[in-house]
Amino acid sequence: MSDPQIATLAELLAGANSSAVRIEPGDDARALLPHLGQLTLVEVTFPKFRDGRGYSSARILREAGFTGTLRAAGDVLVDQLGFMVRAGFDDFAPDVPLDPAVVERTLARYPFVYQKAADARAPAWALREGA
Amino acid sequence: MYRYDKIDQAIVDARVAEFKDQVARRLNNEITEDQFKPLRLMNGLYLQLHAYMLRVAIPYGTLSGTQMRMLAHIARKYDRDYGHFTTRQNIQYNWIKLEQFSDLLDDLSKVEMHAFQTSGNCIRNISSDQFAGAAADEVADPRPYAELLRQWSTLHPEFSFLPRKFKIAVIASEADRAAIQLHDIGLQLRKNDAGDLGFRVWVGGGMGRTPVLAKVIREFIPVSQFLSYSEAILRVYNRYGRRDNIYKARIKILVNELGIEEFTRQVEDEWALLQPLALDAPQSEYDRIIAQFPDPAFDPAAPDSIDVSNPEFGAWVDQNTHFHKQRGYASVTISLKPPGGIPGDASSAQMDIIADLAERYAHDEIRVTHSQNLVLAHVRKVDLHALWTVLRAAGLATANLDLVTDIIACPGMDYCTLANARSIPIAQKIAAKFENDGAAQRDIGELKIKISGCINGCGHHHAGHIGILGVDKKGEEAYQLLLGGSGAEDASLAKILGPGFDENGIVDAVDRLIGFYKSARTGPDERFLDAYRRLGPAPFKDAVYV
Numbered sequence: 001m002s003d004p005q006i007a008t009l010a011e012l013l014a015g016a017n018s019s020a021v022r023i024e025p026g027d028d029a030r031a032l033l034p035h036l037g038q039l040t041l042v043e044v045t046f047p048k049f050r051d052g053r054g055y056s057s058a059r060i061l062r063e064a065g066f067t068g069t070l071r072a073a074g075d076v077l078v079d080q081l082g083f084m085v086r087a088g089f090d091d092f093a094p095d096v097p098l099d100p101a102v103v104e105r106t107l108a109r110y111p112f113v114y115q116k117a118a119d120a121r122a123p124a125w126a127l128r129e130g131a
Numbered sequence: 132m133y134r135y136d137k138i139d140q141a142i143v144d145a146r147v148a149e150f151k152d153q154v155a156r157r158l159n160n161e162i163t164e165d166q167f168k169p170l171r172l173m174n175g176l177y178l179q180l181h182a183y184m185l186r187v188a189i190p191y192g193t194l195s196g197t198q199m200r201m202l203a204h205i206a207r208k209y210d211r212d213y214g215h216f217t218t219r220q221n222i223q224y225n226w227i228k229l230e231q232f233s234d235l236l237d238d239l240s241k242v243e244m245h246a247f248q249t250s251g252n253c254i255r256n257i258s259s260d261q262f263a264g265a266a267a268d269e270v271a272d273p274r275p276y277a278e279l280l281r282q283w284s285t286l287h288p289e290f291s292f293l294p295r296k297f298k299i300a301v302i303a304s305e306a307d308r309a310a311i312q313l314h315d316i317g318l319q320l321r322k323n324d325a326g327d328l329g330f331r332v333w334v335g336g337g338m339g340r341t342p343v344l345a346k347v348i349r350e351f352i353p354v355s356q357f358l359s360y361s362e363a364i365l366r367v368y369n370r371y372g373r374r375d376n377i378y379k380a381r382i383k384i385l386v387n388e389l390g391i392e393e394f395t396r397q398v399e400d401e402w403a404l405l406q407p408l409a410l411d412a413p414q415s416e417y418d419r420i421i422a423q424f425p426d427p428a429f430d431p432a433a434p435d436s437i438d439v440s441n442p443e444f445g446a447w448v449d450q451n452t453h454f455h456k457q458r459g460y461a462s463v464t465i466s467l468k469p470p471g472g473i474p475g476d477a478s479s480a481q482m483d484i485i486a487d488l489a490e491r492y493a494h495d496e497i498r499v500t501h502s503q504n505l506v507l508a509h510v511r512k513v514d515l516h517a518l519w520t521v522l523r524a525a526g527l528a529t530a531n532l533d534l535v536t537d538i539i540a541c542p543g544m545d546y547c548t549l550a551n552a553r554s555i556p557i558a559q560k561i562a563a564k565f566e567n568d569g570a571a572q573r574d575i576g577e578l579k580i581k582i583s584g585c586i587n588g589c590g591h592h593h594a595g596h597i598g599i600l601g602v603d604k605k606g607e608e609a610y611q612l613l614l615g616g617s618g619a620e621d622a623s624l625a626k627i628l629g630p631g632f633d634e635n636g637i638v639d640a641v642d643r644l645i646g647f648y649k650s651a652r653t654g655p656d657e658r659f660l661d662a663y664r665r666l667g668p669a670p671f672k673d674a675v676y677v
Contacts, residue, residue: 056366080292106152115288
């Protein structure tokens with residue numbers, strides 16, 4: 001299901017006056033950076049859950065200061081959600097609806113993380129530094 | 132050795148709970164087999180010919196006596212009383228039942244062990260030099276940096292769905308005992324002119340269908356920034372590595388297609404963009420981890436001489452001990468290549484004995500080598516005879532390190548679904564020609580034979596002085612012969628010598644190669660590999676294809 005209000009990357013780069021854009025795994029997320037001011041939603045597609053390029057796209061956008069909605073759409077499975085949240089996604093449009101109970105326990109799973117990423121969690125080394 | 136703090140333990144516990152949840156959902160058909168496969172692979176669980184195979188992670192190949200005893204327990208309780216040490220310093224069990232798997236993971240977690248990221252398209256277990264912390268030629272112990280990499284790569288949010296698997300090795304000397312030039316990233320710890328520690332960074336090495344030696348993309352990255360630099364490399368790979376063809380998805384293909392200059396430029400640009408994010412661990416974390424790899428409490432009065440009046444013991448000391456930085460000490464290699472054995476296999480009883488010996492004589496540390504042997508890194512020379520006596524009684528004192536019978540072999544068609552041919556019986560037949568004559572083996576000298584049962588190259592045939600590759604030839608097992616490879620600091624890729632052989636033919640061909648080498652070498656100091664490099668393939672070919 002395509003949302004007509006969401007522009008493709010090509011349309012955006014051609015001057016579409018849209019506040020929402022969809023990027024595919026092969027699109028360069030950095031092409032959006034000059035346009036971040038007009039965007040409130042970026043949808044990153046995952047045609048296959050095994051294709052992990054969207055995680056880099058998400059982090060690149062958050063690292064560049066994008067504060068709008070970052071949506072993971074497509075073959076989004078519950079076992080990828082934890083990684084996606086850490087990569088900066090805050091909205092999800094899975095092809096197959098997720099079980100809310102499984103989502104809840106998945107996202108609450110890890111009391112600690114090792115790396116600094118695009119979410120607000122402090123990495124283990126930062127917690128140890130304060131200990 | 133690194134010991135978990137409450138954070139490390141909590142992450143392992145959560146990971147075990149997560150995988151149990153995933154298994155339960157698979158059994159309830161809440162997730163498909165296709166969706167489950169990468170989840171179980173990231174927990175080290177493969178489906179092989181006869182059963183599930185589990186690969187347990189041994190970070191940078193270092194483990195304690197307690198951990199080794201747990202590996203023995205697992206072999207005894209869940210498998211057929213043995214385990215198989217691998218070329219990436221891990222251990223595999225070949226006969227695991229899925230219904231026992233969660234109990235097994237609980238057992239492992241009790242001794243700070245797990246099976247995470249030993250498979251799958253993620254950053255795999257970090258490998259290193261088996262003599263780390265003991266070698267006289269290292270600039271510093273590389274293992275604290277391997278531990279930093281372990282933590283950084285564990286459940287990495289951006290790099291858990293890479294185009295393909297990703298292997299990193301870390302060493303700290305000019306001598307390369309970890310084959311870093313055949314890894315996706317090889318890191319060589321060194322000092323710059325100012326005396327600061329940093330890494331020379333190699334990228335894009337690998338074996339498999341397309342063997343490539345890694346290339347240096349940076350001569351020096353300060354240790355304080357090597358994690359963010361690794362992050363930049365991985366990001367370039369994750370974004371641009373090929374995903375259209377599984378056989379062209381490793382980073383070596385990307386490096387070759389872009390060219391090393393362009394690849395390096397992209398990494399450097401990415402790294403510059405990452406700089407403001409302060410992704411690197413602070414000095415306090417380096418200090419905390421380095422403090423867990425102190426020198427053991429060496430005995431300064433340990434005598435440096437060894438009584439080698441027993442010639443069998445003397446031969447073992449000559450062959451299987453390595454020079455130690457501390458006077459009066461040696462590093463001992465325990466050969467897992469006994470006569471008639473399977474390369475890398477150890478029984479539960481042997482693992483228990485090695486655990487005991489490590490505690491009694493070796494400061495409670497054991498290492499796994501990429502040649503599928505074990506090492507006790509810090510042993511007083513005065514204790515070597517007592518140690519050898521116990522090893523000998525356990526069938527663990529074969530004096531063949533780096534000799535013709537110290538063969539690397541993959542599991543091959545005896546276990547593996549990918550294999551085209553058997554590897555283990557070939558290794559056994561070649562070894563059988565020499566294993567009863569230690570003097571003849573020593574006369575041949577260093578000779579690294581490496582055998583793979585298929586083109587994926589898990590037996591490192593590309594890096595063998597003599598490499599053997601099993602192929603399927605019209606439904607029959609056949610073996611190609613390659614010469615001139617090396618996985619050491621003089622890395623090179625072996626080249627096919629000529630037409631392939633059947634099982635007996637390949638064993639005879641190796642015999643003829645060795646016979647020719649002995650007649651053609653300039654002297655006992657010229658290794659097989661050196662003679663091959665000096666003479667080229669032609670005379671070796673003439674000797675084999677008579």
